[in-house]
Amino acid sequence: MDKDYTLLIIDDDTPIHLMLNKMLGDEYNILMAGTAQEGIDMLAEKKVHFILTDIHMPGMSGLDFLQALMEDADRRNIPVLIMTSLPTVEKEQMALGLGAADFIDKSLFNEKPEELKNRIRAKMVSNVDIPDLPPELDLDRKAITKSILFEVSSGDFVHTTQKLCKILGQKLQTDHLSFWMIKDDKVQMLLANGVQPPPRYGPRELKREETFQRLLKKKRPYMVNNVYTTGRGILIETSQDEGLPAEIGIPLFAITEKQLIKNKMKIPPTVPLFGYVVLKRKRVFTSKEYKMTSVLMMHLGTILFRLFRNM
Numbered sequence: 001m002d003k004d005y006t007l008l009i010i011d012d013d014t015p016i017h018l019m020l021n022k023m024l025g026d027e028y029n030i031l032m033a034g035t036a037q038e039g040i041d042m043l044a045e046k047k048v049h050f051i052l053t054d055i056h057m058p059g060m061s062g063l064d065f066l067q068a069l070m071e072d073a074d075r076r077n078i079p080v081l082i083m084t085s086l087p088t089v090e091k092e093q094m095a096l097g098l099g100a101a102d103f104i105d106k107s108l109f110n111e112k113p114e115e116l117k118n119r120i121r122a123k124m125v126s127n128v129d130i131p132d133l134p135p136e137l138d139l140d141r142k143a144i145t146k147s148i149l150f151e152v153s154s155g156d157f158v159h160t161t162q163k164l165c166k167i168l169g170q171k172l173q174t175d176h177l178s179f180w181m182i183k184d185d186k187v188q189m190l191l192a193n194g195v196q197p198p199p200r201y202g203p204r205e206l207k208r209e210e211t212f213q214r215l216l217k218k219k220r221p222y223m224v225n226n227v228y229t230t231g232r233g234i235l236i237e238t239s240q241d242e243g244l245p246a247e248i249g250i251p252l253f254a255i256t257e258k259q260l261i262k263n264k265m266k267i268p269p270t271v272p273l274f275g276y277v278v279l280k281r282k283r284v285f286t287s288k289e290y291k292m293t294s295v296l297m298m299h300l301g302t303i304l305f306r307l308f309r310n311m
Contacts (some may be wrong), residue, residue: 003029004264005124006046010053010065011083020052023113026206036060041092048078050124055091057086063094079123113158117134121257122152125265125299128277130292137292140171146166148300157307162191165298172289175244176280180206182273209234211249216273221250225284234278244280250294251276260302267298274305284286
């Protein structure tokens with residue numbers, strides 16, 4: 001199997017290396033370090049996409065390593081999962097406060113190995129690199145990602161989707177956000193935050209919208225900053241009544257994180273749509289906002305699809 005992503009495991013316990021290599025080696029290239037300093041040396045020589053490190057190790061601890069890594073401008077964006085055999089609330093809060101992508105009890109390796117795999121995959125697909133993103137938008141990206149990754153362990157599709165849409169709307173200051181589920185020829189609105197569609201606006205009305213039909217055909221996100229005159233966008237009458245000229249529409253695809261990673265973070269053109277997210281607001285959207293929102297949501301959509309499929 002062609003493996004495109006590398007995980008670095010830092011732990012002074014050899015059995016942990018053997019266990020994780022057996023568990024994850026089919027999907028990723030595995031690098032092994034017995035100390036934090038060995039891990040730092042490997043980071044200087046190899047491109048690493050994810051790090052799993054123990055807390056208690058001789059010399060530099062896992063938390064000290066994490067803190068140092070977060071100060072490294074070239075490596076601070078590598079997700080770090082902190083592992084321990086003796087979890088406490090204090091350790092977890094400290095690790096997450098320092099910037100850890102996740103905190104995990106090692107007992108999960110034996111008890112729920114598939115959950116560990118899903119948590120790593122979720123963090124891989126959500127670690128979206130968007131060049132030249134302004135600092136404030138990068139902070140929004142991280143907050144949105146952190147929100148869904150915190151919720152995803154519950155395995156609840158509806159609750160996770162609601163939480164994601166809520167924080168997405170807050171960070172982008174949207175006046176309307178709706179999430180539509182798509183399966184074959186069926187469409188269903190899962191939620192609508194802010195300005196509501198007309199009472200009689202439902203799946204039948206959405207399917208009549210030219211913009212929605214174009215989305216189904218082209219399978220690409222879109223942005224329009226004047227729905228009044230361009231003829232693009234949905235709910236145009238509501239947008240006119242409420243003064244909402246700007247709209248972003250994002251397709252979500254029926255593909256899981258595992259499949260996205262296997263396909264080098266690219267969505268195959270033959271994959272059907274699973275969802276459709278619509279954002280509207282009174283202020284126009286910038287190109288950077290559009291890029292961040294569309295790319296991030298299409299990646300996070302793979303997490304939502306896995307939760308939906310497992311319902």
